[in-house]
Amino acid sequence: MVARMTWVQIMVSVFSGSVAVSLAAWFLARAARKSASIPPAGQDRRSFPRPPLGFRATLSLPMGDGTSSAIPVRGHDLTGFGARVVSKHPIPAGSVVVLDLPSYRLRGVCHVRHCKPHRGRFAIGMAFRTPLMRPSEGNWTFSVINEG
Secondary structure (H helix, E strand, O other), rough: OOOOOOOHHHHHHHHHHHHHHHHHHHHHHHHHHHHHHHOOOOOOOOOOOOEEEEEEEEEEEEEEOOEEEEEEEEEEEEEOOEEEEEEEEOOOOOEEEEEEOOOOEEEEEEEEEEEEEEEOEEEEEEEEEOOOEOOOOOOOOOOOOOOO
């Protein structure tokens, strides 16, 4: 005896099968996105990668009397959005400094995001407040105005 399906049963079967396949694909895609967005431990979580570089630079930290203190640093990575340098001297998070990169002929104002001990020195992460600029001849001066 041959069982015959009505057209309604056929439509329900096709519809439920396509829903099941769609749900399975959605869950698999969601799991793939979730695992791809979580980098393994020790990897960089930034949206924009910072290629490792080795450069010499100087940080100018403004002092309270209107002068600035020049601190030599060694650069580790650099993008248009920020940099990481290593220094012998700590710089407090929240400080505003001028980063001078003589080998790239660039200079810019940075906001110190963090300063952590690193192999007997200090790793300093900075975000650029403005794009880096070509320094013109002469001396740069700047002052920090605390609002509030």
